[in-house]
Amino acid sequence: MTADPKTVLTGPHFMDGNHAACEGAIAAGANFAAGYPITPSTEIVERFAMRAPLVGATFLQMEDELASSIAILGAAWGGAKAFTVTSGPGFSLMMEHIGYAAMTETPSVFVNVQRGGPSTGLPTLPAQGDMMQARWGSHGDYEIIALSPSSPQECFDLMVDAFNFAEQYRNPVIVLMDESVGHMTEKVVIPAASQIELFPHRYTRRAAADYLPFQPWPDGIPEFARAGDGYRFHVTGLTHNEHGYPAINAPQQQELVGRLVGKIRNHAEAIARAEECRLEDAQIVLVAYGITSRVALRAMQMAREERIPAGLLRPIVVWPFPEKRIRELAARARAFIVVEMNYGQMVREVERAAAGRCKTILMPHAGGAVHRPEAILDIIREAAQ
Amino acid sequence: MSAPTAMNPVEPLLRSERMPHIWCPGCGIGTTVNCFARALERSKLPLDRVALVSGIGCTGRVAGYVHLDSFHTTHGRAIPFATGLKLARPEMTVVVYSGDGDLIAIGGNHFIHAARRNVDLKVICVNNFIYGMTGGQVAPTTPLGATATTAPYGAFERPFNLPFLAESSGAVYVARWTAYHVQHIAHAMAEALQKKGFCFIEILAPCPTLYQRRNRLGDGLETMRYYKQHSVIRNGASTRDLDLGFQSEITVGKFVDIERPTLQQTMEAAYRQALQQRYAGWRA
Amino acid sequence: MPPTATPAARKFRGEVFIHADRCKGCGFCIEFCPPQVLAAAETYNRHGYHPPRLVNEAGCTGCDLCGLYCPDFAIYGVRVPLAAAAPKPETSRELAEAGGRR
Ligand code: SF4
Numbered sequence A: 001m002t003a004d005p006k007t008v009l010t011g012p013h014f015m016d017g018n019h020a021a022c023e024g025a026i027a028a029g030a031n032f033a034a035g036y037p038i039t040p041s042t043e044i045v046e047r048f049a050m051r052a053p054l055v056g057a058t059f060l061q062m063e064d065e066l067a068s069s070i071a072i073l074g075a076a077w078g079g080a081k082a083f084t085v086t087s088g089p090g091f092s093l094m095m096e097h098i099g100y101a102a103m104t105e106t107p108s109v110f111v112n113v114q115r116g117g118p119s120t121g122l123p124t125l126p127a128q129g130d131m132m133q134a135r136w137g138s139h140g141d142y143e144i145i146a147l148s149p150s151s152p153q154e155c156f157d158l159m160v161d162a163f164n165f166a167e168q169y170r171n172p173v174i175v176l177m178d179e180s181v182g183h184m185t186e187k188v189v190i191p192a193a194s195q196i197e198l199f200p201h202r203y204t205r206r207a208a209a210d211y212l213p214f215q216p217w218p219d220g221i222p223e224f225a226r227a228g229d230g231y232r233f234h235v236t237g238l239t240h241n242e243h244g245y246p247a248i249n250a251p252q253q254q255e256l257v258g259r260l261v262g263k264i265r266n267h268a269e270a271i272a273r274a275e276e277c278r279l280e281d282a283q284i285v286l287v288a289y290g291i292t293s294r295v296a297l298r299a300m301q302m303a304r305e306e307r308i309p310a311g312l313l314r315p316i317v318v319w320p321f322p323e324k325r326i327r328e329l330a331a332r333a334r335a336f337i338v339v340e341m342n343y344g345q346m347v348r349e350v351e352r353a354a355a356g357r358c359k360t361i362l363m364p365h366a367g368g369a370v371h372r373p374e375a376i377l378d379i380i381r382e383a384a385q
Numbered sequence B: 001m002s003a004p005t006a007m008n009p010v011e012p013l014l015r016s017e018r019m020p021h022i023w024c025p026g027c028g029i030g031t032t033v034n035c036f037a038r039a040l041e042r043s044k045l046p047l048d049r050v051a052l053v054s055g056i057g058c059t060g061r062v063a064g065y066v067h068l069d070s071f072h073t074t075h076g077r078a079i080p081f082a083t084g085l086k087l088a089r090p091e092m093t094v095v096v097y098s099g100d101g102d103l104i105a106i107g108g109n110h111f112i113h114a115a116r117r118n119v120d121l122k123v124i125c126v127n128n129f130i131y132g133m134t135g136g137q138v139a140p141t142t143p144l145g146a147t148a149t150t151a152p153y154g155a156f157e158r159p160f161n162l163p164f165l166a167e168s169s170g171a172v173y174v175a176r177w178t179a180y181h182v183q184h185i186a187h188a189m190a191e192a193l194q195k196k197g198f199c200f201i202e203i204l205a206p207c208p209t210l211y212q213r214r215n216r217l218g219d220g221l222e223t224m225r226y227y228k229q230h231s232v233i234r235n236g237a238s239t240r241d242l243d244l245g246f247q248s249e250i251t252v253g254k255f256v257d258i259e260r261p262t263l264q265q266t267m268e269a270a271y272r273q274a275l276q277q278r279y280a281g282w283r284a
Numbered sequence C: 001m002p003p004t005a006t007p008a009a010r011k012f013r014g015e016v017f018i019h020a021d022r023c024k025g026c027g028f029c030i031e032f033c034p035p036q037v038l039a040a041a042e043t044y045n046r047h048g049y050h051p052p053r054l055v056n057e058a059g060c061t062g063c064d065l066c067g068l069y070c071p072d073f074a075i076y077g078v079r080v081p082l083a084a085a086a087p088k089p090e091t092s093r094e095l096a097e098a099g100g101r102r
């Protein structure tokens, strides 16, 4: 299945990451969005509000982020491809519904254009402080998929991927942008609709009598059904059995949570995506994602000019974390330098995967501006000695 | 009527394999479900095209017992979930069935906004004046002076007058009945199912386990007798005058039944006017 | 409100079905049955509640108010046309004794 040519603005554009993300969603077939204004994400829903009636979609500005984050789940059960968009404080409010989406296996996309926090923080300036919140912010055990674009082009591309992952794994997918990428204007080439592959809804073909809404296929993922098609299924955020009925006991909890976690963990390799630069012979491995990866790349090039064997690993899928690749690199590198616009979040994952086989150095930043490449270079030089 | 069928009229609506339900003896929630079943039958709506959305709480469990596309959502958020479902699936009739704490306390903001927008939802609020599921805490509906576990010396906050709240927020259909008024409830529900727009039905119902016992008001049956003796039907009464006091007289009836374009209608009209041929409609 | 005429004056008779093991003994059906067809049984059901029993079966109009009131979906009434040569209906009592469920 490929994208609908009537909705895809094929061709070269000059646009910022927020606008590109909106076009990515539309190309991916998103036909429902609900949102609440919050800087620096608002351009995405503003554009969607303008485009929606032209492409057969619906946009509703809700009364708050609690409402928008569950209106999209209602729409998803009504057959829509749905997403919401927010930033820091709004993302905090959405946590309960990320958990509900995971528990009810509702395909959905949550975009967080990260800004400085905590609290109201830096509404107009970038940060990468929500990486762990995206992974762990809702209560209980669950898994999510999260993507981190580093350019407007990638904002477009990864929105398509986000919707595809959401359908394929019946899971919430989070797109972790940041203010810099969201407001950075660059060339974005939107491919022909026929070049945009879409993962269709996993709708069941069974008769209603044979359909159990939460009975998994061998890959751990159940077939989907749309409300109104005669299946008359039940959906609950309570621990439930294959019928979707509440079953409040330890064995059922084990079975359900084990499956919800397993359906992502067991496919981590298939989901993983990263960009690698000069890693063949790298002794110093920079790990950076999103906007930070662009300054890290510059620092790496400066180090190479000094003949320091530096390389860059840029996770594009940040959750599940690419721990296998980190383990491989840890076996032969001298040090990881994790450059991130927070006070140390993904560095914990790197350290965990490296498991002491090589040194892991954090280069933190509280947000509001990107790191200076020269400052990163200093750390590279130190690590190389 | 044709030959007798050993089939309770509520049965086609129930997930019978899930019976018995969790509600306490004498709880009024099940009574309202009977009325809903009769209303659905009368409405002739195909059950495949009716969805029921609940929040959390004792009434929130209705979703789990009805054999419809049914959604037990998060606390307070049944209305925005239902809004998304209705917009994505306009051909469905979407009913929100939940309690007073869920719809009016934690969900109060969504309630007033959905009424303002006139989302085409049928909102049934079972009001038992208390939080049942969590063990009897004070609610925004608890009458002044009644006690609750978190108001051990008596509630001292003025409660909401729900029909007034609904009407002033924009609901097109507003009624209040008690669990005693089973035929009126069924009639009101049937009317709401036929009507377009945000319809609100408040049903006072006994919570004998918590509200009545705590306040020494007897069991479910005594509460039903109280409803019978102290309710006054005043159709068309001004919703301003519907405050409920502790064991006060209860005004019941249908108070609002007006026409106003729904959210979908106003949305489509605005797009059509601004975009004309370019408006693509809703592509499901 | 339900018709209160005696069954003999009408073209149908009422029949009430009790699903005793679902009953939680709230007494709504007994209280609000207009012709007072029901009373609490002395016996207990499976869950330890006294279900309703028939004390005035002939008085039942089949109005189904009991069905509307019962919070546990344990009782309901139907109207059976007197003229119809209906196949032998399951009686209320049989259903009650069988636990009420076919
Ligand atoms: S606690 Fe109250 S509202 Fe909840 S089931 Fe029991 S009686 Fe009903």
Ligand code: SF4
Residues within 6 Å of the ligand: C014, C015, C016, C032, C033, C034, C035, C036, C037, C038, C059, C060, C061, C062, C063, C064, C065, C066, C067, C076, C077, C078
């Ligand atoms: S149907 Fe029920 S309420 Fe009506 S008369 Fe018969 S027993 Fe009484």
Ligand code: SF4
Residues within 6 Å of the ligand: C022, C023, C024, C025, C026, C027, C028, C029, C030, C051, C052, C069, C070, C071, C072, C073, C074, C075
């Ligand atoms: S109304 Fe139902 S639960 Fe209550 S006594 Fe009658 S049969 Fe039993």
